[in-house]
Amino acid sequence: MKLSKLVHKINLAVGIYAISILIVMAFAFSNFYILHVAGNAANNVQWEGESNLVRNEVVLQIQQSASVQSEVSYWDESVIELYGADPDPEFIEYEMADWFWEDNFVRHATVIDEDGAPQISIFEGEQVAAGDMQSFVDAHADLVKAATANYFDLRKARGVGYATFGDPIYHQQPLYAADFRTFEGETGIVVAQAIVPDFELSIPDGNPKTLLTFHMLDQELFTAISEQLGLKNFQILPSSAVPDGATTMNVGGTANEPISASWTVAQPSQNIWDQVLPVFTLIFGAIAFGLLVIALLYGRVANQVQKSEEKNRFLAQHDALTGLPNRLQFDNELDKIIAEGALDRCAILCMDLDKFKAVNDTYGHQAGDAVIRTVAQRVAKIIDDKGMAARVGGDEFIILLRDGLDEASVMMLCDTIIESVCEDVVFDNGRAAVGASIGVAWWPDDAMTAKTVIRSADEALYRAKTGGRGQACQAIPEVDTKAASA
Structure with missing residues (x-):
């Protein structure tokens, strides 16, 4: 027990x-x-x-590189120079070589002719023999081919030739073709885009000329991205060079040499x-x-x-330099007014700056950017809640007015804008004076569609510039034009 x-x-x-x-x-x-x-x-x-x-x-990095390239490849002036028989050397030096290398770190830039051969070649801001870039063109022929296909998908007839319409970067189908690539031991972004007019001109039928560029990526950029996004050891490099233990994401390249984004995950x-x-x-x-x-x-x-x-x-939806609405936002707003009947009437003002190129040539592109930003602020302040002011490229602006649409009020507003733009712009290296010319068209008085009313305003702008600049001209209504041609 x-x-x-x-x-x-x-x-x-x-x-x-x-x-x-x-x-x-x-x-x-x-x-x-x-x-x-x-x-x-x-x-x-x-x-x-x-x-x-x-x-x-x-x-974002690809879009930014494509946007830099588009400043040249999507421009009436480039069509005039590069489709001509003898491009102006000053255009190549100042509008291409300096812009790409000094301002944007674009090491290689090559204009490829309609037959796929290098026509103009630039390396680190200096023009070189066109054939020196043949290996660069051959290495990225797939992007040139893709960009050409994009052009044929997007082109539409304009006058006796063809042009593309809509934003070349942020359109549902972009005009450019781009990828992360390695060339000559350097990793960067290669962008190919057909050289097309942005506003008035057209190019002939057949293959377009293409601009092919290589935008270098360096450790300074990776460090800035790491700090901005709170990442550790961010890099974009060949997949074969990714450090051990790093997290990777394929971002492009070729089958033989893929490119990865690499970083250390916290x-x-x-x-x-x-x-x-x-x-x-x-x-x-x-x-x-x-x-x-x-x-x-x-x-x-x-x-x-x-x-x-x-x-x-x-x-x-906005211009990166000025913060104003861009062409895409402007077109959407105008389409809403016309297609959806949001308003019964509106006015379109196309504005170009006068003597702006002299500012870039004299003081450099930074001063030119300062002038553009100042003009944008002045115009936006004047327009205020009466409508929308947008920058559509270079020194070109377009304005949509919803209120005060009678002829006297609109023309007085144009005079106010011109007077404000003409005031001196002060920047670090001095001061500069530019002017403005404006073309005005009313919808539906002068034209019935968004495309035609913008064209009417642009034609009025052309008359304002050829008539002496520094003034505003009204559009000739479509009905008058037809009557004149009958």
């Missing part, structure tokens, strides 16, 4: 110990499991957020473990802290993603 009681007591003690150990083990296991799950969740959230940031930044799970393990007796508090860390990390990543998306949306 005593022995059985002893065995019973021993078994009960063992059971209590066992249960206690099991409870401790279960408690420990459950907490470690929760930490493990929470840590992995934090890592996944961090990875997903950073991946979205990288994905958006890759798109590991918030380690922070959670470091905080919890030393104070295991406060495990639930530590779990709460870990969840708080996760929330903070997720909020920061989500905020960065939102800012990046907001920036992309803003750039898609």
